[in-house]
Amino acid sequence: MASGPAVLEVERKFTYGPEAEEMLQALGARLQGRLIFRDTYYDTADLRLTLRDHWLRNRQGSWELKLPFPLPAAAAAGSMATRYRELAREEEIVAALEEALGCAPLGGGLEARLAEMGLQAFASYVTDRKSYAVPGEGLRVDLDQADFGFAVGEVEQVVATTEEVPEALERINHFCVRLGVTGVKKVPGKMTTYLHQYRPQHYQKLIEAHVL
Ligand code: V4E
Numbered sequence: 001m002a003s004g005p006a007v008l009e010v011e012r013k014f015t016y017g018p019e020a021e022e023m024l025q026a027l028g029a030r031l032q033g034r035l036i037f038r039d040t041y042y043d044t045a046d047l048r049l050t051l052r053d054h055w056l057r058n059r060q061g062s063w064e065l066k067l068p069f070p071l072p073a074a075a076a077a078g079s080m081a082t083r084y085r086e087l088a089r090e091e092e093i094v095a096a097l098e099e100a101l102g103c104a105p106l107g108g109g110l111e112a113r114l115a116e117m118g119l120q121a122f123a124s125y126v127t128d129r130k131s132y133a134v135p136g137e138g139l140r141v142d143l144d145q146a147d148f149g150f151a152v153g154e155v156e157q158v159v160a161t162t163e164e165v166p167e168a169l170e171r172i173n174h175f176c177v178r179l180g181v182t183g184v185k186k187v188p189g190k191m192t193t194y195l196h197q198y199r200p201q202h203y204q205k206l207i208e209a210h211v212l
Contacts, residue, residue, distance in 0.1 A: 007088070008069065010168040011156035012081040013189050014181040016143055020153060021130070027178055029132035029141055040124040041191070042114065044101065047202060049119070053211045054100050055084075055191070056093070056119065063110065065093045067100070071162055079169050080186050122202065123194050139175055150193045155179070188212075 021031075042056045043049045049056060055066040066084040087093050090110045097117060098105055106113040126147040133140055138157055145151045155175055157168040176182075188196070192212050195203035206212040 006160055007086040008159050009086050010081055010083045011154045012172050013187040014153045015187055016153040024132050029134045032131045032133050035129050038126045040121050042119040043122050044118045051209050052100050064088050081169050081172055146190045
């Protein structure tokens with residue numbers, strides 16, 4: 001099966017306050033829109049996907065899988081950003097899941113195959129997102145408010161090849177400095193916070209496995 005061009009998402013999360021939108025506009029960012037969506041995440045009962053840093057979700061009816069991809073250590077050293085490959089084509093998602101879980105190729109529709117792999121929902125929340133584009137930089141900034149009372153921003157760039165990742169990291173970090181985002185610790189995202197609050201044993205296992 002032919003695969004499309006890679007979607008590599010490089011992003012850095014940040015904590016934002018009431019002044020964030022004004023600052024973004026002052027830096028030339030343009031509001032693209034507001035979207036409210038539900039994400040439901042899936043794993044096996046023994047957490048074999050998330051322990052491999054694979055994140056399978058259904059967002060408003062569409063399946064998406066985020067998984068790590070190799071990068072020379074020097075390119076990511078000390079970075080506060082994360083980088084994941086994103087799959088959205090159902091056949092690619094199933095193939096990646098079969099590989100991660102070590103199952104034989106399964107037949108049938110996507111949902112039947114997910115059920116056969118023992119995948120079940122472990123987290124679900126709604127995000128209210130405002131998205132900004134930064135013209136000329138190819139950056140997008142999302143300001144997210146999750147329904148369990150947690151807000152987080154992210155500056156992100158999507159690239160197609162691993163060679164473009166170091167430059168994306170550089171561009172993101174530079175924009176963060178202009179935005180006044182200067183912390184030296186990685187800011188937890190919605191999922192990390194959700195697991196910490198609602199699934200502490202799952203959270204603890206991912207901390208011990210150095211996934212979070
Ligand atoms: C990759 C990942 C998780 C999946 C959720 O990813 P995230 O980008 O936080 O979700 P969201 O809603 O912003 O998706 P988008 O619309 O941008 O595609 S949950 C945990 N991880 C790993 C991870 C990590 N190791 N460290 C940090 C700081 N964040 C996430």
